[in-house]
Amino acid sequence: MNDQTPTAAERAEKLQGMGCKRKRVEDIRFVQGKGKYVDDLKLPGMLYGDFTRSPHGHARIKKIDTTKAAAVPGVVAVLTAETLKTVNLAWMPTLAGDVQMVLADGKVLFQNQEVAFVIAEDRYIAADAADLVEVEYETLPVNVDPLKAMAPDAPVIREDIRDKTEGAHGKRKHYNHIFAWEVGDKAPTDAAFEKADVTIKELIVYPRVHPCPLETCQCVASFDKIAGELTLWGTFQAPHVIRTVGSLISKIPEHKIHVIAPDIGGGFGNKVGAYSGYICAIVASIVTGRPVKWVEDRIENLSTTAFARDFHMTAEIAATRDGKVKGLRVYTVADHGAFDACANASKWPAGLFSIITGSYDFPNAHVLVDGVYSNKAPGGVAYRCSFRVTEAAYCIERAMDIMAQKLNMDPAEFRMKNLIRREQFPYTSALGWEYDSGDYHTALAKAMETVGYQKLREEQRAKQEAFRRGETRELMGIGVAFFTEIVGAGPSRNCDILGIAMFDSAEIRIHPTGTGICRLGTKSQGQGHETTYAQIIATELGLPADNITVEEGNTDTAPYGLGTYGSRSTPVSGAATAMACRKIKAKAQMIAAYMLEVHDDDLEWDVDRFRVKGAPERFKTMTELAWAAYNKVPPGMEPGLEAVNYYDPPNFTYPFGAYICVVDVDVDTGMTKVRRFYALDDCGTRINPMIIEGQIHGGLAEAFGIAMGQEIHYDETGNVTTASFLDYFLPTAVETPKWETDWTTTPSPHHPIGAKGVGESPNVGGVPCFANAVNDAFGFLGSTHIPMPHDHWRTWTAADKLGLHA
């Protein structure tokens, strides 16, 4: 007789499925130092590669002499552009439709550009010899200011395409112009501005920053000459894309390339692209016949592989006197550095920047982006955000505050008045996006109530009066930000990378004993995929999460996928996982019906089993069905229990959130203390609340770093002045504030489990929230916009400009 105990709730709890704060399975190895990262790999006969790099921001190469370097004992080979030309690899295609030098060919276009690659028996010798490569340069005029890139006399950055009038994204207006990208309706938007009671216009710059994961980019390439096969281990957020691009570039057939991404020490967008180090390591392994390891140091990481932002946005809002927004106009100059190597979906040269109407019901909007070349490093990755979404969120959230100030309205009240209403979803924005679901007013109201918003404003007014009376030198700022993300790239009708639609995949195989393995095309870099995907399977299939192995990062075993970035793992591969489970479950149901001698339709699902409707004591558990799938399937049915799903999402998902930050600014030192930071996130269905909270903490800390101190800065001669941890601000535990997290749950209507993705929301919402808080502190003195980052010096300078030190 089948036992009816334990109860359904008890059985569900044991599964550790969705909604459970399951402890992470990956932690067992990480806390013991047993993670396997790329640099931990040691192969017999392995060599080490290191770069000779350009000291100049822009210079012609007169001569490269590698004699001294090659003569160092232990040096095996030295590669230059000339060597790479023999295999047609001196240049490589970029994800954005441009080409990029692998090693400097004729000239260098940014400081620290790769000039020669030295391969040696150990990393010390490689570094020694890299210093001995002699390069004769003739310096050229430098431009690092994107707003001057299209001046008639600007230095020519890209001589190779100087006369090309067409780029990958249409007409080029100037030899330093990459693309113009326009969205929205200009005429009605302009008309809205002409009719408007009130308008604002502000140049809002999101400085160049760097994702800076704690582990730098690295790889080991091993070419087997006899088999003609390449194995490439590396820090890859998108291993399959690397395999396909690698095959296209190297002409090694794709099935003979094995890409393996082992444990990755953080990515945040840095590890999406294809870098010179990978190509050089591959060529070096082919040339030497031995495995070659390349490991970036931190200076190389900050100054060469990837950057983010560098968006110079002139934003205008038109509104009525009583505070209804009527139009949004944004003109952006995007600095892409020396090569357009942006990691965007191929058709979107400015990413998903047209999410810039944000959470507000703008009837009209028009956006124009000009991409330009400069003497800076290439890259343009999404640093913990979907493509260019954080730029959009920063811009609109700052602009909304500036408008509220001009209208003499409270910024929260102004937002309340303009947020898209619940009944408007699905909502089509003026720039063409269909927002899937939202309940914005509830979220903002909850945030305001939780922090005691009105009381904070009263306190602020009292402090402002005290400041005016000279009783305090401290100003209080309250930052409000309401953001909407667009994540889960993406629907094949919108998104591809080099022609590959941006679907993702899951392959699940259930073993006879009711355990199983799930392989995916995504790749965790700390997000805890091994834990959370198993939770989805646990709930969907009624098998304990502990019985499911989750495997990613091996292109030989994983189904094809586009990787992990842009918060796409849960929206796309999470959906694929659920859909693969449902195929398995449908088969299990047929097996159960056969075993119980009833019709399929007479069965119903109950946590971990199919039971006969009206006779709950007659059931087959999923574990029993797994066994049966290998010995007792109905006649005509294939044995086994496995499924694969390639999920092409019908739409993006649109997570949102309401953040409030309180700061105290000392006007005499410029020091800003974060008194409080409250983050309410709505990411739809919550798979693991512990991991969600951890993701939000981490994203907020990154947002804090960006807003309060990070900048990859170049001086006029092209020197990158912030390329180590001496100068590039990474917050420690001392500066980092305490975080308060909260949530509402508005499931995505089109996602199989209603989940929307969460990892990047805190970066997207956090940055404008900090920035608005600092700006809010000074707003009552007439200041409208103080640019990021809000470090002590800049804040002191802003106070000084307002005459506060007189």
Next chain:
Amino acid sequence: MAKSHVSMTVNGKAAEGLVEPRTLLIHFLREQLNLTGPHIGCDTSHCGACTVDLDGKSVKSCTMFAVQANGADIRTIEGMAAADGTLHVLQDAFREMHGLQCGFCTPGMIMRAYRLLEENRNPSEEEIRFGISGNLCRCTGYQNIVKAIQYAAAKMNGVPFKEAAE
């Protein structure tokens, strides 16, 4: 380059090797002793991913030559769990409190926390934050790392762990 012989105690066992005078301790540990728990995250002694315990002090092993460690008693993350595999209370605490994500800073962070708690059995939150300020983490926002160390301290002191009110 001429090599010197070094010997030291690492995780309770004698270890030795031939190193160049310039070989960094982190490279000796990782590449000659195959102890890949300590990691390299920067070139400027800021990140602390390479932190090990050396003669009763937290040391950034990228900032010390292997020859300087001659004769030293070193403990790395690999030496934290008991011989039977039981995790050290700090290792357990980091998992319990979700004090790690990508895991790259974790070995250094746990080794630093170990020495911090050896020196101060009952640190305040402020003391913990200051105590780990030489170790950078890009994933967690530190809050759960602080909580993990508080949790471990409570366990070590045999008192119940009380989560601080937000």
